[in-house]
Amino acid sequence: MTGRRQVRGVAWVAVRMAVGGRDQLTRLLVMSLGVALGAGLLLLAAVTLPAIHAHEMRDAWTRTSAHNVRPAQDEAITDPLLWRTRTDSFAGQEILRVDVAALGPRAPLPPGLSRLPGPGQRFVSPALRRLLARTPADQLALRFPGRDVGSVGDAALRSPDALVVVVGYDPAVLRGQPAVEQVRSIETQPASVSLTRFGRVVAAIAVAALLVPILVLVATATRLSAARRERRLAAIRLIGATPRQTDAVATAEAVLAAVVGTGLGFVLFAVARPFAARWSVDGSPFFPADLRLTGAAAVAVVLGVPVLAAVAALVALRQVRISPLGVSRQARTGRPTVRRLIPLLVGLSVLAVAIPAAAASRAESPLWLLAAAMTAVIVGIVVAGPWLTMGIGRLVVRTARGAPTLLAGHRLAGDPAAGFRSISGLVLAVFLATITMQAAASAADPAPGPDQVLVPAGAVGAEFLYRGTPPLPAAAATTLAGRVRRLPGVRAVADLRWADPAPPRPDAGTLPVVARCADLRATTLVATCPDPAATVGLDARGLGNGVMEDIQATTGAVDGLPMLALLVTTDGTQAAIERVRTLIEASADQLAWLPWTTAEVKAHADKQAEQTDRIAIAILLATLVVAGFSLAVATADGLLRRRRPFALLRLTGIRVGDLRRVVLIETALPLLAATGISAGIGLAVAADVTHASHLPWRSPPAGYWWLLAAGTGAALVITLALSLPLLGRLSSIQAPHDD
Amino acid sequence: MSAPLLAATGLTKSFGPTAALRGASVAVDAGEVLAVMGPSGSGKSTLLHCLAGILPPDEGEIWFSGQRVNDLTEPRRSRLRRERFGFVFQFGQLVPELPVVDNIMLPALLSGGRISAARSSALALLDRLDLTGLGGRRPGELSGGEAQRVALARALITRPAVIFADEPTGSLDSVAGELVMDLLVDRAREQGASVVLVTHDARVAAFADRHVTVRDGRVSALAAA
Numbered sequence: 004m005t006g007r008r009q010v011r012g013v014a015w016v017a018v019r020m021a022v023g024g025r026d027q028l029t030r031l032l033v034m035s036l037g038v039a040l041g042a043g044l045l046l047l048a049a050v051t052l053p054a055i056h057a058h059e060m061r062d063a064w065t066r067t068s069a070h071n072v073r074p075a076q077d078e079a080i081t082d083p084l085l086w087r088t089r090t091d092s093f094a095g096q097e098i099l100r101v102d103v104a105a106l107g108p109r110a111p112l113p114p115g116l117s118r119l120p121g122p123g124q125r126f127v128s129p130a131l132r133r134l135l136a137r138t139p140a141d142q143l144a145l146r147f148p149g150r151d152v153g154s155v156g157d158a159a160l161r162s163p164d165a166l167v168v169v170v171g172y173d174p175a176v177l178r179g180q181p182a183v184e185q186v187r188s189i190e191t192q193p194a195s196v197s198l199t200r201f202g203r204v205v206a207a208i209a210v211a212a213l214l215v216p217i218l219v220l221v222a223t224a225t226r227l228s229a230a231r232r233e234r235r236l237a238a239i240r241l242i243g244a245t246p247r248q249t250d251a252v253a254t255a256e257a258v259l260a261a262v263v264g265t266g267l268g269f270v271l272f273a274v275a276r277p278f279a280a281r282w283s284v285d286g287s288p289f290f291p292a293d294l295r296l297t298g299a300a301a302v303a304v305v306l307g308v309p310v311l312a313a314v315a316a317l318v319a320l321r322q323v324r325i326s327p328l329g330v331s332r333q334a335r336t337g338r339p340t341v342r343r344l345i346p347l348l349v350g351l352s353v354l355a356v357a358i359p360a361a362a363a364s365r366a367e368s369p370l371w372l373l374a375a376a377m378t379a380v381i382v383g384i385v386v387a388g389p390w391l392t393m394g395i396g397r398l399v400v401r402t403a404r405g406a407p408t409l410l411a412g413h414r415l416a417g418d419p420a421a422g423f424r425s426i427s428g429l430v431l432a433v434f435l436a437t438i439t440m441q442a443a444a445s446a447a448d449p450a451p452g453p454d455q456v457l458v459p460a461g462a463v464g465a466e467f468l469y470r471g472t473p474p475l476p477a478a479a480a481t482t483l484a485g486r487v488r489r490l491p492g493v494r495a496v497a498d499l500r501w502a503d504p505a506p507p508r509p510d511a512g513t514l515p516v517v518a519r520c521a522d523l524r525a526t527t528l529v530a531t532c533p534d535p536a537a538t539v540g541l542d543a544r545g546l547g548n549g550v551m552e553d554i555q556a557t558t559g560a561v562d563g564l565p566m567l568a569l570l571v572t573t574d575g576t577q578a579a580i581e582r583v584r585t586l587i588e589a590s591a592d593q594l595a596w597l598p599w600t601t602a603e604v605k606a607h608a609d610k611q612a613e614q615t616d617r618i619a620i621a622i623l624l625a626t627l628v629v630a631g632f633s634l635a636v637a638t639a640d641g642l643l644r645r646r647r648p649f650a651l652l653r654l655t656g657i658r659v660g661d662l663r664r665v666v667l668i669e670t671a672l673p674l675l676a677a678t679g680i681s682a683g684i685g686l687a688v689a690a691d692v693t694h695a696s697h698l699p700w701r702s703p704p705a706g707y708w709w710l711l712a713a714g715t716g717a718a719l720v721i722t723l724a725l726s727l728p729l730l731g732r733l734s735s736i737q738a739p740h741d742d
Numbered sequence: 743m744s745a746p747l748l749a750a751t752g753l754t755k756s757f758g759p760t761a762a763l764r765g766a767s768v769a770v771d772a773g774e775v776l777a778v779m780g781p782s783g784s785g786k787s788t789l790l791h792c793l794a795g796i797l798p799p800d801e802g803e804i805w806f807s808g809q810r811v812n813d814l815t816e817p818r819r820s821r822l823r824r825e826r827f828g829f830v831f832q833f834g835q836l837v838p839e840l841p842v843v844d845n846i847m848l849p850a851l852l853s854g855g856r857i858s859a860a861r862s863s864a865l866a867l868l869d870r871l872d873l874t875g876l877g878g879r880r881p882g883e884l885s886g887g888e889a890q891r892v893a894l895a896r897a898l899i900t901r902p903a904v905i906f907a908d909e910p911t912g913s914l915d916s917v918a919g920e921l922v923m924d925l926l927v928d929r930a931r932e933q934g935a936s937v938v939l940v941t942h943d944a945r946v947a948a949f950a951d952r953h954v955t956v957r958d959g960r961v962s963a964l965a966a967a
Contacts, residue, residue: 012851024839024880238835241796242849242896243824245817327796327823 013248017255020235031260037224037636038264041217042308043271044625047279048214049300054293055285059193062161064113065099067190074188075111082107084119085174087183091588091597093143094577095606098131098166100147100597102183104174111188113169115159120152120171128155128167142581146588162287181469181595216432216629221308222315223633223640224264225257231643232256233325241327253320254313261312265305272296284621339390339419347383347684354380354688359695380688384434384681385427391680392673393419399672406657407664414669421641423673427633430681432626433711437685438692439622440703445693459527461575462601463583466568468514469595473565474501480566483590487571490586492579494572495525500564502538507567515539516567526572536561620710631718638670638726649730663727671719678715745808747772747936748793748904753802754959755788762788763799764959770904775927775937777950782942786956787908790940794827794906795819807903824853828897828905828935830926832912836881836892843868843877846895853900860899867895871925887918894926898933905930908940916945923949 022028064075065088083106091098105119112119120126125147127135132154135144147168155167177183236249244252280289353376360372396415403409414421467474475483477500484498499516501507507514516539520532529539569587573579584598642649649662686702693700746769755763762785770776770793780786791797793804795811796819804811806822814822828849829835836845843864850860868877871891881889890910897905907926911919927949930937941947954961 006854008856009852009854012854012857015851015857016848019840019844020837023841023844027839235837235839238837239848239852240820241823241829241831241835242852243820243822243827244852245820247817248820248852328791 013244013251014255016239017252018259020232020252021256021259031256031263033636034224034257034260035264035267037632038221038261038308038312039267039271040629040632041221041224042265042268042304043275044217044629045214045304045308046268046272046296046300047275047294048217049304050276050294050296051279051284053295053297054289056193057293058161058285058287058289060191061114061158063191063193064159064189065101066192066194067113067186067188069184069186071186071188071190071192073190073192075114075191076188078187080109081111081187082109083185083187084110085172085177085183086186087177087180089182089595089597091146092584092599092603093134093138093166093581095602096134096166098168101167101169102172102177103169104172104177106174106185111186113159113189115156116169117153120149120169122171122173122176123149124152124171125149126153126155126169127151128160128165130164131166131168134166138581139578142578142585144585146585148589157290162283163290164288176592180593216626216633218311219427219431220629220633220636221261221264221311223636225260225312225315233320236325237327240325246325249325250317250320254316257312257316258309261309265308268304268308282621284617286617339393341390343387343390344383347380347387350376350379350381350383351684351688355691358688358691380684381431381434384430384684385423388423388427388430388673388677389419391419391677392423395673395676399668405664407661408668410652410661411665411668411672414665415673421644423677430677432630433678433715434681434685434688436622436626436707436711437682437703438689440620440707441686441689441701442692442696442698444701444703444707445689445696445698459572459601461580462526462570462572463580463587463598464568464570464600465587465591465594465598466596467566467591467594468507468568473506475566475591475593477563477565479591480564480569481562483566483587484569486590487569487583487586490579490582492574492576493583494574495522496572497522497526497528497570498561498566499539499568499570500561501567502564514567517561517564519561526570528570624714627714627718631714631721634670634674634718635722635725638666638722639729642666642726642729659731662730666727666730667723670722674715674719678711682711744771746770746805747774748804748806748938750789750793750799750804751802753789753792753799753804755785755792755797755799761959763792763802765802766956766959766961767802768793768954768961770936770938772903773931773934773936774952775930775939775950777947777953778938778940778956779942779944779947779953780956784956785959786940786942789956789961790906790908790938793938794829794904795822821853824849825900826903828900828902830890830893830897830905830907830910832909836889836896838881841878841880842873842884842892845881845892846899849896849900863899864895867898870929871895885918886914887922890914890918890922891925894922894929898929898935901933902935904936904938906938906940909942910939911941911943911946919946 020027021031063073067086067088085102085104085106087102089100089102091100101113103113103119104122110119116126127147132151138144147170149170155169157163160167232253236244236253239252240246240249276294277291280291280294282288354373357372357376393416396412396417396419399408399412400416401412403412474480480498480500484496487493488496497518499518502515502517517536518528518539519536520529520534523529523532523537523539529537532539571583573583580600587598588594652662653659690700749767749769751767753763753766754761764785766785766789768776768778768789778786778789788797792799795804795806795814798812802812806826811819811822823829837848840848843861846864846867847857847860850863851857865877868874871894873888873891873895876884876888876892881892884892890913894910905926910926911922914922923946926939927937937950939946939950947953956962
C-alpha cells in the first residue's frame with residue numbers, strides 16, 4: 004500500500020514540478036512546441052510515403068499493355084480492347100490521353116469509368132473539364148473528338164488536378180494506327196516496384212535526412228532547461244528522494260512534455276495536412292484522403308516520441324551526478340582526442356562498400372546496409388564534432404585579441420561537447436542535404452552541347468516516326484502545313500519530307516529528310532542552305548535530340564513527298580503554341596507522340612532529376628527548420644545552464660554586449676566550420692553514390708549553396724535573436740541570487 | 743548509560759588530495775542539541791554530511807539507532823534521510839517552482855504519505871512556525887528568515903529523529919537568525935528530536951546543549967554548553 008502511495012507521491016511531485024507554476028508551464032510549453040514540431044513532421048513524413056505510393060497505385064492503369072504484370076481482369080474471359088495512351092500538353096501541364104475502342108461487350112473497363120466511351124464519345128477528368136471550359140476550342144477542345152459522356156473518377160486520377168481524357172473510337176479507325184495495342188486487361192502493378200537503383204539510394208538517404216534531425220529536435224527540446232531541473236532534483240535528493248525517484252521525476256517531466264507535444268503535433272499535422280496535400284512532392288498534389296494516417300504510424304508516433312523523450316531525459320541524467328549536495332558533471336575521461344574520428348572513418352568505409360552494393364542489387368539487404376552505414380556516418384560526425392570544436396576553440400584562444408573572443412575560445416575548448424551539441428542538428432542537415440542535392444544534380448539530364456542546339460524556343464514539333472509506320476501522305480501533309488502557316492502567331496513552318504519509298508527505320512541513326520531551304524532558314528534549323536531545297540540529316544531519335552547535318556542540295560519537288568516531321572516556330576505566345584498543337588492533333592490522328600515544345604522535351608528528360616530536386620529541397624527546408632529550432636533550443640539551454648557564471652561575469656564588470664559577442668562567437672564559429680566540413684563529407688559520400696550509380700559527377704547547383712548559406716545564416720540570426728535577449732535577463736545582477 | 747542515538751568513530755574523508763576529516767569521532771544522544779563548531783575549512787560540514795549519510799566516509803564507522811550507516815545502500819540511506827532525518831541548510835534548498843506548502847509536503851509524499859494527510863501536517867507546521875497564510879507563496883517571495891522556517895517545517899514533517907542544520911542562520915540577520923534558532927530548538931525538543939548544528943557563530947552555538955570543535959579534520963575539543 005505504502006509502495007503504491009509512494010509511486011503516487013512521486014507522480015504528484017513530478018507533476019507539480021512540471022506544471023506547478025508559470026515558469027514551469029512556460030518551460031513545458033516551449034518543450035512541447037519543440038516536440039510538436041518534430042511529431043508533426045514525423046506524421047507528415049509517415050503519410051507522405053504511402054501517399055506517393057497511392058499516386059503510383061492510381062497511375063498503374065495508365066501503364067496498361069498487352070503484357071500486364073498484374074492484370075485487373077481475367078484475360079481468359081474478356082474481349083479485346085484497342086488501347087493507346089499518349090501524353091499531351093497544354094501550357095506546360097501534361098494531359099493523359101487514352102484512346103480506346105472495344106472489340107466486344109466484355110472489354111476490360113479502366114478504373115474511374117462507368118463504361119467505355121463509344122465512338123464519338125469521351126470521358127474527361129474534372130480538372131480537364133474546367134480547363135476546357137475556360138479555353139478557346141481551337142486551343143484545346145478540338146484535339147479530343149466527340150462529346151462528353153462522363154467524368155473520369157478519382158480512382159483513375161493521380162491527383163485532383165490530373166488532366167485525363169479517354170476518347171472512344173471506332174475500332175476500324177483506331178486499328179493499325181501507331182502505338183495502338185490490343186489489350187485484354189488493365190494493369191494494376193504500380194511503377195514503384197521498378198524503382199531505379201538510383202531512386203532506392205536516394206530514398207534511403209532521404210529517410211535518414213528527415214528522421215535524424217527530427218529525432219535530435221525531440222531529444223533537444225525535452226532537455227530544455229535540464230540544468231535547472233537537475234538542481235531541483237538535487238534538492239529533493241537531500242530530503243531523501245532515491246536516485247530512482249529523481250529519475251522518475253525527471254523522466255515524467257520529459258514524458259509529459261512529449262505527450263503534450265505529441266498531441267500538439269497531431270493538431271499541427273491536422274492543420275498542415277490540407278496544405279501538404281497541395282505540395283507536389285513527387286510532381287503532383289495529393290487527394291486529402293491520400294494523406295490518411297495509418298493506425299500503425301499513429302501508434303508509432305504516440306508511443307515512440309514519449310519513449311524517445313524518456314530515453315533522452317535518462318541519458319541526460321546519466322551525464323550528471325545528482326547528489327544531495329548539488330549537481331556535478333560526470334568527470335570526463337579526458338579531452339576529446341583524434342580517436343573520435345574513428346567512428347566517422349569506419350562509417351565512411353562501410354558506406355564506400357554499401358553504396359555500390361545497394362546500387363548494384365535490387366535486394367533489400369544492401370539498402371539496410373546502406374541505412375546502417377549512413378547512420379554510422381551520422382553518429383561519426385556527432386562523435387567527431389566535439390574534437391573539431393575543441394580544435395577550433397584552441398585556435399580561437401591562440402589568436403584571441405579581446406576578452407569576448409578569449410572567453411568564447413576557452414568555452415569551446417573547455418566544453419567542446421556542449422559547444423557542438425547546439426549545432427549538431429544543423430550539421431546533420433547540411434551533410435544529408437548536400438548528398439541529396441549532389442545526387443540530384445548528377446541525375447539531371449546533361450545540358451545539350453553547342454552543336455545540339457537545334458529547335459528554337461517557342462517552336463512546336465510533330466513527328467511521324469514510329470516503328471516503321473508510313474509518314475503522313477503528301478497531300479495531307481501539304482494541306483496540314485498550309486493550314487498551320489495560316490494560323491495567327493505562326494512565324495515559320497518547316498515540313499520535313501521523306502524521299503525514300505520504304506518507311507523510315509527509327510534505328511537508322513540519321514534519317515535523310517528533304518526540306519525547303521527557305522523554311523529551314525526561317526525556322527532557324529540551319530543557318531545556310533543551298534536553295535531551293537536540301538536533303539539534311541535528321542537524328543532518328545527526333546527533332547528534339549538531333550542536329551541537322553550533311554546538308555546537300557536537291558532538286559526534287561518537296562510537296563510531292565510524305566511528311567516525316569513538322570516544326571513550327573511561333574511568336575512564343577501560349578495561344579499560338581496551343582493553336583498549332585491543336586490543329587496538328589485534330590488533323591493527324593496517327594501521331595504516336597503528340598506535338599511537343601522544346602521546354603516540354605527538356606522537362607520530360609529532367610523529370611526524375613526535378614523530382615529528386617524537389618524532394619531534396621523539401622527535405623533541406625524541413626531539416627533547416629528543424630535544425631534551426633534545435634539550435635535555438637540548445638543555445639537557450641546553454642544560456643540557462645550558464646546563468647550563474649554569466650551573472651558573475653556581469654558582476655565583475657563585463658558588459659552585456661561582450662557576453663553577446665561571447666555567445667555569437669561560440670555559436671557561429673563551430674557552426675560555420677562544421678557546416679563546411681559536413682558539406683565536404685557530404686560531397687565525398689555523394690561522389691561515391693554517383694560513381695556507384697554510373698552517373699557523371701556534377702556539383703550541386705549554385706542555388707543550393709545560396710539556399711544553404713541563407714538557411715544557415717537565417718538559423719543563426721533567429722537563434723541569436725531569440726537567445727540574446729534572454730542573455731540580458733539571465734545575466735542580470737540579481738541572477739546569482741535567483742537560484 | 744544508554745547508547746548514543748548517532749555515533750561516528752574514526753571518520754576520514756578526503757576530496758582528492760585534500761583531507762577533510764582525519765579520524766573524527768562524535769556522538770549525539772537522543773534529544774540532544776549538539777553544536778559542531780570550527781573555522782572555515784575545518785571539516786565540520788563534511789562531518790555533518792557523513793553523519794547524515796550524504797557522503798560515505800573513506801574510513802571509520804557511523805552508527806544510527808543501532809544500524810551501521812556505512813553498510814547501507816544508497817536507496818536505504820535515502821530512505822533514512824527521508825524518514826528519520828531532517829535538514830535545514832544555509833540557503834534552505836527549497837524547490838523554487840513549488841509553493842511553500844508543497845515544499846513542506848515533499849518528504850512525506852516521497853515516503854508514501856497520503857497527500858491529504860501531508861497537506862494537513864504541512865498547514866499545521868506553518869501555524870506552529872508563525873508562517874500562517876504563506877502556504878501559497880513561492881520561495882522566491884519569502885524573506886530569508888521565512889524561507890529558513892519553511893525549510894525547518896519541511897525538516898519536521900516526518901517527525902525525524904535527528905535534524906541536521908548547517909549554518910541555518912548564515913544568510914540571516916541577527917534578529918531573524920535568533921527567531922529561526924528559537925523555533926528550531928523548541929520544535930525539535932517538542933518532537934524529541936536531536937539536532938546536529940554546524941555553525942561558526944558562538945551566539946548560534948549557545949542554543950546547543952553541548953559543543954564540539956572540529957579543527958583540521960579532527961574533533962578536537964568537547965565541552966558542555
